[in-house]
Amino acid sequence: MKKSQLIYHYIREQQAVSKQDIVVGLKLSLPTITHNLQYLEELHLIDTSDKIRNTGGRNATAYSYVKNARAAIGLYLTAHHINCVSVDLSGDVIQMIRRKRDFNLDDDGYLQEIGVIVEEVKRKSKIKDKDFLGVGISVPGLVSQDGEIVTYGMTLNFGGRTREGIAKYIPYRNKLFHDSIAAGYAEVWKEQDIQNAFYLSLSNSVGGAALFDKKIYEGNSQKGGEVGHMTVVPEGGxxxxxxxxxxxxxVCRSTLLDQYTDGNLERFFGLLDAGDAEAVRLWDKYLDNLSLGIHNLRMLFDSDIILGGYVGAYIEKYMEDLCDRIDTRNPFGDPAREYLVPCKYKVEAAAAGAAIHFIDEFFESI
Ligand SMILES: [Zn+2]
Incomplete structure (x- = not known):
């Protein structure tokens, strides 16, 4: 890592530090630090307007990082919605738009709408062109490593589509991402405590992403983590x-639940909490199957497991029941409540993760 990056990340982690703190913390010489702080200030990445109060002596300048110095936008295109978020340098969502619109890449109006929503989020977030890093586009399908083409898109029948076509009305740098990978990456990116994790996405389809040492494990052909197609019912499935x-x-896509409530998952959980017999029956079966999948992932990776996607957004309340079911399967006795966590981002993870790609890229360039 370059010295400028080291110093920048140190300031990011420590919030507000004096020059002396940096000397001690990073063991770099004072001239090196002074030189690099100047450079970071010129890029408007750090703020020096505060002082650190010293008991006795002069108050030292406090260096803190400016989290809105740059921003990126992430899109998530799903069967019935266009989701768009802007994200600052700390990965926090600045603005979000979720608009109901059916996925249809053959409709020029749909492609135009994507462009309009990006502009709207950019304007509302007050991002200046010079501070704007790019647009990540998450899609529910597999994407080539260079982010240029959809290599497998059976969920919405859009395999073979290109970035250029999808982003026809996005006049900024952009790149395609596989939704589960982007979402998993967003969840782990912000968490200091999580190094190894499997992100399980429980939406209209089931997907996942394996992250080791905070890096995505893509496999030999970018299909690593595609747990939705593990065979779990050997006969009669x-x-x-x-x-x-x-x-x-x-057995674990969210539609198994919300097909009971006309596609409204919130209403499903409402009925479940009200004790509706059919909702209780569906949920019981769902949790059993989910516990099986989670158990197998734990046996395979021995990592944290993050539950995301539409169902992951509701799972918190039911964690105890789920953990108990998982624990009965585990021969080693490590309790699920110690490695299983609900997602932090609720609906916007896949969009945020696609935006974070551009933040990472920017950090590399400092
Ligand atoms: Zn399958």
């Missing part, structure tokens, strides 16, 4: 959208 039977997707 339901048909998956991939064409095979008994995939994990067929």
């Amino acid at each position: 339901e048909q998956c959208y991939c064409g095979r039977k008994g995939c994990f997707d067929t």
Whole structure:
């Protein structure tokens, strides 16, 4: 890591530090630090307007980082919504728009709408062009490593589509991302305590991402983590959208729950909490299947497991029941409540993760 990056990240982590703190913390010479602080100030990345109060002697200048010095935008295109967020340098969402619009890449109006929403979020976030890093676009499908083409898009039948086509009305740097990978990355990026994790996305389809040492494990052909197609029902399983039977997707996609409430998952959980017999029955079966998947992931990776996606946003309340079911499967006795966590971002993780790519890229350039 370059000295300028080291110093920048040190200030980011410590919030507000004096020059002397940096000398002690990073063991760099004073001239090196002074030189690099000047450089970071010129980029408007650090703020020096505060003082650190010393008992006796002069008050020292406090160096703190400016989290809104740059920003990026992330989109998440799903079957029925266009989700768009802007994210600052700390990964916090500045603005969010979630608009109901059916996915249709053949409709020029749809592509234009994407462009309009990006502009709207950018304007509302008050991002100046010179501070704007780019637009990440998450899609529910597999994407080539360079972010240029959808290599597998069975969920919405859009395999083979290109970034250029999807981003026709986005006049900024942009890149495509696989939604589960982007979402998993966003969850781990902000968490100091999490190094190794499996992110399990429980939405209209089931997906996932393995992260080791905070880095995505993509596998040999970018299909690492595609747990939705693990076969978990050996015989007599339901048909998956991939064409095979008994995939994990067929027992843990969110639609198994909200098909009971016309696609409204919030209402499903409302009925569940009210004790509705059918909702209770569906949930019981769902949790059993989910505990099986989580157990297998734990056996495979011995890592933290983050529950995300539509169901992950509601899971907090039901963690105890879920953890108990997982623990009965575990031969080693490590309790699920110590490694299983609900997602932090609720709906916007896939969009935020795509934006964070541009933040990382910016950090590399400092
Ligand atoms: Zn499948």
